[in-house]
Amino acid sequence: MADESNSAQNPATQQPRPDFASQDQPHPGWTGPMDPPPDHGEESYRGSGRLEGRKTVITGGDSGIGRAVALAYAREGADVLFTHLDEEQDEARETCRLVEDAGRKAVAVSCDIREEDNCRNLVERAVAEFGRIDVLVNNAAYQMSQPEGIEAISTEQFDRVMHTNLYGMFWLTKFALPHIPEGGSVINSTSVQAYKPSPHLLDYAMTKGAIVTFTQGLAQMVAERGIRVNAVAPGPVWTPLIPATMPDTAEFGKQTPWGRPAQPAELAPAYVFLASADASYVTAEIFNATGGTPLP
Secondary structure, X not given: OOOHHHHOOOOOOOOXXXXXXXXXXXOOOOOOOOOOOOOOOOOOXXXXXXXXXXXXXXXXXXXXXXXXXXXXXXXXXXXXXXXXXXXXXXXXXXHHHXXXXXXXXXXEEEOOOOOHHHHHHHHHHHHHHHOOOOEEEEOOXXXXXXXXXXXXXXXXXHHHHHHHHHHHHHHHHHHHHHHOOOOOEEEEEOOHHHOOOOHHHHHHHHHHHHHHHHHHHHHHHHHHHOOEEEXXXXXXXXXXXXXXXXXXXXXXXXXXXXXXXXXHHHHHHHHHHHHXXXXXXXXXXXXXXXXXXXXX
């Protein structure tokens, strides 16, 4: 008979598995209505001081992976400034609560990173709040499924995907680097889509491939400054972006070898590791967390 404590750790079954209830939300999506509710590590993440005193900036920190990373960073001893959209105020308040409950400073900034001036102002705000930026996490992203093909991708959608996923990352990194000291790091969120693009997410997948290249190139550029640059490539993750942008959520993540999507809490430890001194010899790397989907 299998040990129950061991079976509880089976990655295939320790988090909810599809079939999920079919659900649809307007963009950008919210955590509350999701079924099952996403797990950000509220009850499970235990810090050990790995980021004590660090000053961190996370884009898209109001929900999903960004919230899980903010929670984990705070419980590891870091202060957190994060971005959200105007319509995500309630989500942002919950992330602030989680960070502050961990005894750390939380700063929520409504910021559309598609505008260069907004990115410059965000970095200035972070420096005013913290004096420096030890870790920049470029996590905010936009996607919209278009199963009808490339003809259905409007120029407006294409511009929004490119400006959110690439321009914002480029500008924020450019403005932040003068304020990142030796030992600091930049961590970008790419995706399994960079290597195995889904046709209905063509424009989104393009940007995730570009993020891989940006990460590897920038890492070499700033190595002499003592700054590390890495990325995390998740597979399917159960976040509000999914019911807000995908036509059918019932079987989301079922295609992975584990047969389920990741929960945000399962991605956060990768961001903690890459931000910590434990990763002192790790740069230009893509940390794949795909639930067993092989990548190059």
